[in-house]
Amino acid sequence: MSKVAIIHCDDYEYDKVRSAVNRGLELLGGVRQFARPGERILIKPNLLAADPPERCVTTHPAVFEAVAGAFLQHGVQLSYGDSPGFGGLNKAAQKSGLAMIAAKMGIETGNFEVGERLIFNEGIQNKSFVIAQAAARAQGIISLPKLKSHALTTLTGAIKNQFGCIPGLLKGEYHAKLTEMKQFATMLVDLTGCLKPRLYVMDAIMAMEGNGPRNGKPRKIGALLFSSDPVAIDATAARMVGLLPDSLEMIRIGQQYGLGRMDKEALTLLGDALAPLVITDFQLAHARTMARLTNNRVRNAIVERPEIQEEKCIRCGICIQVCPAAPKAIQWTDEDEDGKPGGGKPPYYDYDRCIRCYCCQELCPEGAVILRTPFLGQAFNRLKPPVI
Ligand code: SF4
Ligand code: SF4
Structure with missing residues (x-):
């Protein structure tokens, strides 16, 4: 059984977020389940672009601070970072508010410019990846996805979040080479399997709907989700916004190849109820037709x-x-x-x-x-x- 903890949280007022994060972590067994004191752990938020928190493009700084605070208290050595789609990490970290929090907490910025090749023989399709040094050399990763609509993958959440560990323009090569949706989704599943984040904390307090993942509208959902299973947490997020999990290729392929579980029977939901969060009029970015037809x-x-x-x-x-x-x-x-x-x-x-x-x-x-x-x-x- 895969566990997903759902914690209702109305807004980004720091004390509320911190108490929601602490509760979510405790339901999964506490921080000690995910890192030992002294370990070097990378926190990987979604820093798609240099946008302020209220636009809901990036993981909110309050979520980052609360999760980082819990791990620092446990004696873990933290770094953080992402490779934005355009422009550098520093600019995105500044604008999103994460740089200020990281500086205050003494969290280092990871190197996302230089890549290192990691071999992944277990990959279904991709047997190796060039990964940002900060992610490749970390002893463990804590992934902090933001729930948003996405033109290509329908939603961006836990499985998609690791794409930012591929440095800079190399990401474009994956788009250019993997021209069928199934191939692209399989690559995301392989990448997540290769990096194996130990924990996902999804920021769904304010999600993004419509023309996402950068230019959609903020949409309140009011929850944080916690899991060590990327398929389970994405499937739960999909249900929350009224989607059938297996309509998303990366979730379906993720379950098929053992990355995690999406079936309701295989999930144990902990914490607060899912039902009050479900919305049925969540706007997608509309690109759901067979996106990669070659003719x-x-x-x-x-x-x-x-x-x-x-x-x-x-x-x-x-x-x-x-x-x-x-x-x-x-x-x-x-x-x-x-x-x-x-x-x-x-x-x-x-x-x-x-x-x-x-x-x-x-x-x-x-x-x-x-x-x-x-x-x-x-x-x-x-x-x-x-x-x-
Ligand atoms: S379409 Fe957007 S990205 Fe392209 S030139 Fe105009 S403003 Fe810039
Ligand atoms: S959608 Fe078409 S035009 Fe836009 S970036 Fe992709 S290939 Fe280029």
Whole structure:
């Protein structure tokens, strides 16, 4: 049986969060179950981008502080970090409020620039990974995912959180090479199996719905989840937002290959009740059609595609920089007389090259990239069994 502790917590007032964290940890047997005094443990929050806590893009600093505090009290040596989708760790840590807390508590910033290859012979598909040094050399990892909608994987939670242990632009290579959803989800399962975080504490006090994982809307759920089983905690989070766990490829594959358990019969829920937290109108990012169809014509007719809302675009070019397709599927129109890219126009897409990884949608700082389902895709979605 896998255990998931659910602790209701209304907001990020620190005393409430600390008491929720302490209660959740105690229900799983206490901090001593996850680390010994003197061990070097990495805390891996979600630091997708340099955004303030109220935007709900990143793990909230109060959750980080409460979890870190519990482990420090136990005599554990902590470091922390993540490899943001764009821009460096320091900037994201500053803006999200984590850097200040870490400095106050004497927690070191881990090295997420340099990678080291880890061999993982047990991998179903990926037998090795280049992992950020901080994660590769830590004796253990505590993963602090944020619950958000995600254009590619539907939700981002515990299994997806380890993708940030792959340094910098290497992440784009995985998007470019693993062009089918099943392959990408299998890679996430292998990566999580390779890194084996000892504990997951999911920040679902304020989740994100809609155009996630960066530009959606905050949505209150009011809970923290705790588990050492990434499949169980993601399955519980999926149920909380009204989704069938096996409709998410990474959860289904995770159970299939033994990463954890998603079936209700295999889970012991501890702490507070799940039922009052369940919401049935949680908005997804809409990209749920067969995202990785390889035939261009069929794909363009059916699969959600990214589009730029011109009035929101500030012409920063981040979408072009992060596009992993080769050649790039998004580019400036031309050079204007001042040598500025795009001649004042937003970038444009070449949908035949676009692999629908949605990195441009994920990392646009202005929320200017939305996903639109072509007419045939809408008809196709109506034929599919409901996810919610
Ligand atoms: S779409 Fe977004 S990321 Fe791309 S140039 Fe415009 S604002 Fe920047
Ligand atoms: S254009 Fe956007 S969705 Fe298409 S491949 Fe590039 S980053 Fe991915």
